Amino acid sequence: MIPEMIPEETLHWLAARGRPVRLIATGGGTGGHTYPAITTIRTARDLLAGVGVELDVLYVGSAGGLEERVAAQEQLPFHAVSTGKLRRSANPMRMICRENLRDVGRLARGVVQARHVVRAFRPDVVLSTGGYVALPVGLAARSAGAALLVHEQTTRLGLANRLLVRRASVIALSSPASFELLPPLVRARAVVTGNPIRTELLHGAGSKAVRALNWSGWDAGLPTVYVTGGAQGAVQVNRLVAAVLEALLPRANVVHQCGASSLAELQRRAEQLPTGLAGRYRVVEFVGSELADVLALADVVVSRSGAGTLAELTALGKPSILIPLVPTGGNEQEHNARYLQQAGAAHALLGNHPTPQDLARALDTLIGDPGLRARMAAQAARLGRPCAAHDLAASLLSLVSVG
DSSP states (O other): OOOOOOOHHHHHHHHHHTSOEEEEEEOOSSHHHHHHHHHHHHHHHHHHHTTTOOEEEEEEEOTTSHHHHHHHHTTOOEEEOOOOOOOOOSSGGGGOSHHHHHHHHHHHHHHHHHHHHHHHHOOSEEEEOOSTTHHHHHHHHHHTTOEEEEEEOSSSOOHHHHHHGGGOSEEEESOGGGGGGSOGGGGGGEEEOOOOOOGGGGGOOHHHHHHHTTOTTOOTTSOEEEEEOOTTOOHHHHHHHHHHHHHHTTTOEEEEEOOGGGHHHHHHHHHTSOHHHHTTEEEESOOOTTHHHHHHHOSEEEEOOOHHHHHHHHHHTOOEEEOOOSSOGGGHHHHHHHHHHHTTSEEEOOSSOOOHHHHHHHHHHHHTOHHHHHHHHHHHHHHOOTTHHHHHHHHHHHHHHHO
């Protein structure tokens, strides 16, 4: 089912309680798990502030993980618990190894630690966004009687979430396609909220991107391709794009966010471009506060197919060429890319070794057919859920009144 806006009576009930809402958030290891939790916390805080209620948050994660750094940036109290990683294999016998046995012990210790944390904090509700650290916290939440909301970002269920869904009060999905992957007995507790993205990404302006990038060679008469491999860049994506630049630039502008490791190589590549084409290529290490404007400028996006990226592309209705990172745990990126391709919202370069020729053909088709770009954009927008942060926060706060 689809979540509704949080009822006014729920917010007023929370206000009448006369005390803050207490939330434990957990999930981490990657930005794909961490940032949806952070965005949901921000949105829940805004909803509660409208009726004069505070939100007390404790973020529980792994020591030294991304989630600890992000929690510090958000000025959120943080508590670390032990966790372990299950190394999967198609051969079950290979899973019986020293590292897995060691990490089973770490998981057990983490459950005990998390139980102490949960009982001491006494949350009204626990938000789990996945990653290995979410498992001990989710198990502890239910054993302590706290309501548990599990959020899944990908079209497939991550391992931690597969182990937690039977204990969850609510299972929030990013895609309707995930319903059939749930055990039948828990589907009645599932809602489709989408995957939260930063609200500011919805309000970009392409003209601001041209100014922010100091892009004097940008040609307003040509479509613009935005290439990204994520904050750290992606060497595979960078090399594929570098190989097709001279064929692409006569027909398009290209802004390329490449990461630190490839910057020097791509700057040298830019210097080798013919004078008439070089100005249309803008390579940068990182796109920060101007990301919303860069996305607004883009007519086509070339990227990996992580859950966060796909949430942004569909919320904005952007046609894309997706190059999944393979392998990842459970091949989530390939499943994500395949899902968008089947919906007509993207072109996916599947398989372990896409070639420059594969990318060139995909770009040639999209650049040369504005009608196809428009249809693909419309299909992407149909899948998008720009209100995901609100819907997830609403589902979370609704559990407080019944938890």
